[in-house]
Amino acid sequence: MDEKKKQIENHIREILKLIGEDPEREGLVDTPHRVAKMYLNEIFQGYSQDPIKILNNAVFHSDYEEMVVVKDIDFYSMCEHHLIPFFGVVHVGYIPDGKLIGLSKIPRIVDMFARRLQIQEQMTVQIAKTLEELLEPKGVAVVVEGIHLCSVMRGVKKPRNKMITSEVRGAFRKNQKTREEFFSHIDRRFNLID
Ligand SMILES: Nc1nc2c(ncn2[C@@H]2O[C@H](COP(=O)(O)OP(=O)(O)OP(=O)(O)O)[C@@H](O)[C@H]2O)c(=O)[nH]1
Numbered sequence: 001m002d003e004k005k006k007q008i009e010n011h012i013r014e015i016l017k018l019i020g021e022d023p024e025r026e027g028l029v030d031t032p033h034r035v036a037k038m039y040l041n042e043i044f045q046g047y048s049q050d051p052i053k054i055l056n057n058a059v060f061h062s063d064y065e066e067m068v069v070v071k072d073i074d075f076y077s078m079c080e081h082h083l084i085p086f087f088g089v090v091h092v093g094y095i096p097d098g099k100l101i102g103l104s105k106i107p108r109i110v111d112m113f114a115r116r117l118q119i120q121e122q123m124t125v126q127i128a129k130t131l132e133e134l135l136e137p138k139g140v141a142v143v144v145e146g147i148h149l150c151s152v153m154r155g156v157k158k159p160r161n162k163m164i165t166s167e168v169r170g171a172f173r174k175n176q177k178t179r180e181e182f183f184s185h186i187d188r189r190f191n192l193i194d
């Protein structure tokens with residue numbers, strides 16, 4: 001890990017030089033170290049995480065049969081095309097089939113996939129697929145609402161653009177009423193803003 005950190009530091013220092021900066025000036029002298037630490041311990045931490053460890057046995061047997069919805073889970077991720085953030089909220093629903101998951105574990109799974117280089121569509125599918133594998137539920141649904149800084153502060157510069165992606169599996173795909181129940185729970189407003 002220390003060797004990796006050192007190498008990232010060196011590359012950041014080189015990038016600083018190439019964009020016309022002086023990496024030795026006071027404000028920047030510790031920046032390569034900070035960035036390396038932030039990449040490995042925070043914003044790209046997801047690469048070194050294992051869903052089974054994150055779960056820590058927090059799957060419970062239960063007779064509860066109705067839909068479980070966890071909504072407005074904030075996430076921060078990094079666009080794989082531009083290496084700048086996209087962020088927003090994730091909403092998750094599932095219909096258990098004998099197994100429930102600890103409430104805090106859903107945001108932990110979201111973070112595991114958000115803390116990587118991503119596109120929003122892929123992150124949406126990865127969250128749904130992982131919950132399906134862990135819980136074997138009757139159905140799972142994931143909706144992600146995101147703002148991509150690569151379309152806000154550069155490129156097309158459309159600051160109010162929001163991207164909405166969804167992945168629905170099992171009962172949510174087969175049964176329109178189930179899907180509608182989920183969407184009525186999460187509402188269609190953009191939850192991050194209002
Ligand atoms: N579908 C999808 N596209 C994304 C996501 N994040 C960024 N993009 C898009 O990826 C595309 C990359 O296109 P390019 O033409 O190679 O990149 P670019 O020249 O920087 O494009 P502009 O952003 O239009 O200036 C852009 O249209 C981005 O808006 C994402 O999560 N999902």
Ligand SMILES: [Zn+2]
Pocket residue numbers: 079080081082083084148150151
């Ligand atoms: Zn981008």
